[in-house]
Amino acid sequence: MNKFVYADNAATTNVGDSVYYAMLPYLKDFYGNPSSIYSIGREARKSIELARQKVATGLNAEPAEIYFTGCGTESDNWALKSVAHDLKAKGKNHIITTNFEHHAILHTCEKLAKEGFEVTYLPVDNDGYITSEQVLNAITDKTAIVSIMYANNEIGTIQPISEIGAICKDKKVIFHTDAVQAIGSVAIDVKAQNIDMLSISGHKIHAPKGIGALYVRKGVRLTNFIDGGAQERNKRGGTENLASIVALGVAMEEATNGIEERVQKVAKMRDRLIDSILKTIPKSRLNGGISPRLAGNLNISFEAVEGEALLLRLDMMGVCASSGSACTSGALDPSHVLMAIGLPHEIAHGSLRLSLNEYNTDEDVDYILEVLPGVIDILRAMSPIWEG
Ligand code: PLP
Numbered sequence: 333m334n335k336f337v338y339a340d341n342a343a344t345t346n347v348g349d350s351v352y353y354a355m356l357p358y359l360k361d362f363y364g365n366p367s368s369i370y371s372i373g374r375e376a377r378k379s380i381e382l383a384r385q386k387v388a389t390g391l392n393a394e395p396a397e398i399y400f401t402g403c404g405t406e407s408d409n410w411a412l413k414s415v416a417h418d419l420k421a422k423g424k425n426h427i428i429t430t431n432f433e434h435h436a437i438l439h440t441c442e443k444l445a446k447e448g449f450e451v452t453y454l455p456v457d458n459d460g461y462i463t464s465e466q467v468l469n470a471i472t473d474k475t476a477i478v479s480i481m482y483a484n485n486e487i488g489t490i491q492p493i494s495e496i497g498a499i500c501k502d503k504k505v506i507f508h509t510d511a512v513q514a515i516g517s518v519a520i521d522v523k524a525q526n527i528d529m530l531s532i533s534g535h536k537i538h539a540p541k542g543i544g545a546l547y548v549r550k551g552v553r554l555t556n557f558i559d560g561g562a563q564e565r566n567k568r569g570g571t572e573n574l575a576s577i578v579a580l581g582v583a584m585e586e587a588t589n590g591i592e593e594r595v596q597k598v599a600k601m602r603d604r605l606i607d608s609i610l611k612t613i614p615k616s617r618l619n620g621g622i623s624p625r626l627a628g629n630l631n632i633s634f635e636a637v638e639g640e641a642l643l644l645r646l647d648m649m650g651v652c653a654s655s656g657s658a659c660t661s662g663a664l665d666p667s668h669v670l671m672a673i674g675l676p677h678e679i680a681h682g683s684l685r686l687s688l689n690e691y692n693t694d695e696d697v698d699y700i701l702e703v704l705p706g707v708i709d710i711l712r713a714m715s716p717i718w719e720g
Contacts, residue, residue, distance in 0.1 A: 336650045337696045341536075341628060342485050342513060342687035343654055347579070348538035354582045355540070358575040366572050367561070376574050383581025387545050390588035391530065392521040399546045399554070399564050400577050404512040404533030406557070407546040408436035408479075411508045411529040414555040415477040416444050419506075424476035427451045430462055430491075432672040433481050436531075437510055441479075450474070458674045459621030460489035464496050471499070477506045482514035482530075486656060486669040486685055487620030488629025490518060497526030506552060512536055516587030517595060517626050528552050532584070534576065539583035543576035594690050599627040601688050601697045606630050608701050613708050619656075619670060619683060628688040631656070633675065636718035637682035637711045645711065646684075649703040656683035678717075 338346070358379065364372030366380050384395045401407045416427060429441055431453040441451045454466045467478055478500050483490045493509055500507035508529035511520060516537050522530060529552065534543035548554050560569020610616055615635035634642070639655030646653055656667035666680035675683075686700065712718040 334650050335699050336652075337692075337699050338652045339686040339688055339692065339696065339700065340652045340654050341689040341691075342488075342626075342685065344535045344541065345538045345689065346691065347540055348583065348586065350586065351538050351540075351579045351582045355575040355579045358578050363574070366574060367563070376572075379578050380572055380574065383577045386581035387532070387584045388547075390515075390520075390584040391547055392523050393547050394550065396565075397522075397547055397550055399548060399567060400572065400580070401544040401546050401557075401568065402542055402573070403544045404434075404510070404531050404536070405436040405544075407531035407533070407544045408434070408510055409440050410546055410554075410557045411531060411548075412437065412440045412444065412477065412479060414557070415506050415508070415529070415552070416447075416449055418553050418555055419476040420449075424474050425449050426472055426474040426476060428454065428467060428470045428475060428478045428480075430454045430456055430480055430672075432456050432460065432484060432486075432669045433479070434485055434510060434512070437479055437481070438668070449476075454480075456489075456672050460484055460487045460619075460669075460673050461621060462491060464492050464499050467496050468499050468503075471503050471505055475503070475505045477508055479508040479510065482509045482511040482520075483517065483626050484620070484669060485513045486654075486667055487631045487673065488513070488626035488687075489620045490514065490624040490626065493527065494525045500528070501526040513626060515584070516591065517628065519588070519591055522547060522549065532580075534580045534583060537583045537587040539579040540576050543573055543580045545580060595627040598688050598690060598692070601692055601694065602628060602630050602686075604697055605686060605688075605700060606632070609704065612701075612705055616708075617679075619673065619675065626687075628692075629685070630687075631670075631683055631685045633670075633679045633683040634708050634712075635679065635682060636715040637708060638715075639681050639683055641711055642682070642684055642707065645707045646703070649707065651700060651703065654685040654687070656680050656685065 362375045364376045366376040388395045452470045506528045510531045512533040528549045530547040532545040535541040558569045619631040656670045670680035
């Protein structure tokens with residue numbers, strides 16, 4: 333059989349065995365509507381509340397502060413739109429974020445800007461970090477919410493969330509963080525870190541696609557996201573995604589336990605990849621600072637290489653990875669994240685993101701190191717701009 337290496341865990345993850353087996357009864361046996369009063373309905377309700385408890389425990393939050401959503405994108409939308417619309421009436425129409433957030437935040441901010449909100453996009457430095465001073469200096473008496481991602485999805489850089497939380501608390505501004513990539517890689521304590529709202533996505537932590545959660549600190553007003561039934565305390569109507577909610581509970585429990593060991597194992601593989609690639613492949617560079625950085629993330633640019641061609645060649649060798657360019661509307665756009673850290677277009681186009689997790693092995697690393705230099709050589713030999 334051909335070798336297969338999945339190194340795109342920042343895009344999505346496999347459903348873990350324990351998660352899978354925990355979900356199954358809720359598809360086949362305990363399929364009752366959680367709002368029904370007979371026993372399989374009550375069983376379903378109990379399981380949802382147990383999952384809520386598990387998600388809350390993983391963040392040091394209260395179960396009543398957790399709302400289940402359809403995905404991380406929905407959680408981001410809900411947090412920003414709810415606070416913005418609620419506080420606009422009080423004359424607060426200013427939002428602070430960064431220029432390298434996920435599009436779930438950036439496009440939501442663009443939408444709110446069209447509604448009259450003023451948005452400050454803090455620029456990250458060339459290593460992919462912002463400082464808490466930048467946040468402090470940007471806050472005005474009109475600021476409704478600060479939304480800063482915990483860790484970047486493309487380059488893995490981790491932001492000073494506790495410092496920003498302390499500043500927002502002091503300034504009485506609501507602080508939201510998109511922690512979709514950080515869950516399972518960093519220990520999060522919403523109370524100690526003064527986080528008011530936090531977004532989670534299930535499919536990044538071995539739960540299925542189509543389930544997420546939003547943490548909302550008690551006292552922060554949350555507007556209805558979907559009008560309908562009384563689900564999610566009247567705020568998000570619609571019969572609950574029972575099996576996936578159960579899955580998210582188990583996945584959160586596993587992701588937030590044993591972080592240190594997992595991070596150590598994964599970071600070792602990542603560092604071996606980075607060291608070896610930079611040593612053996614000329615004109616390659618690491619994008620984003622090395623510390624603090626997600627244990628599983630590496631993002632490397634290769635001069636005179638085109639990202640999509642690189643991904644296709646790697647796919648032919650059985651390696652799944654991502655690149656910093658995305659083919660949208662027929663044009664090959666370089667990633668806004670790589671542009672934000674100051675990479676020239678042509679370098680940003682030739683970038684490769686490998687994202688590892690605890691399912692990866694040393695053999696996976698060996699295999700990537702075996703095939704990657706050859707793939708780069710082939711692409712450079714075909715490149716009109718490669719000068720050797
Ligand atoms: N935020 C970040 C940082 C992400 O990496 C992603 C997904 O890649 C999302 C939000 C969106 O999550 P979902 O795919 O669950 O909508």
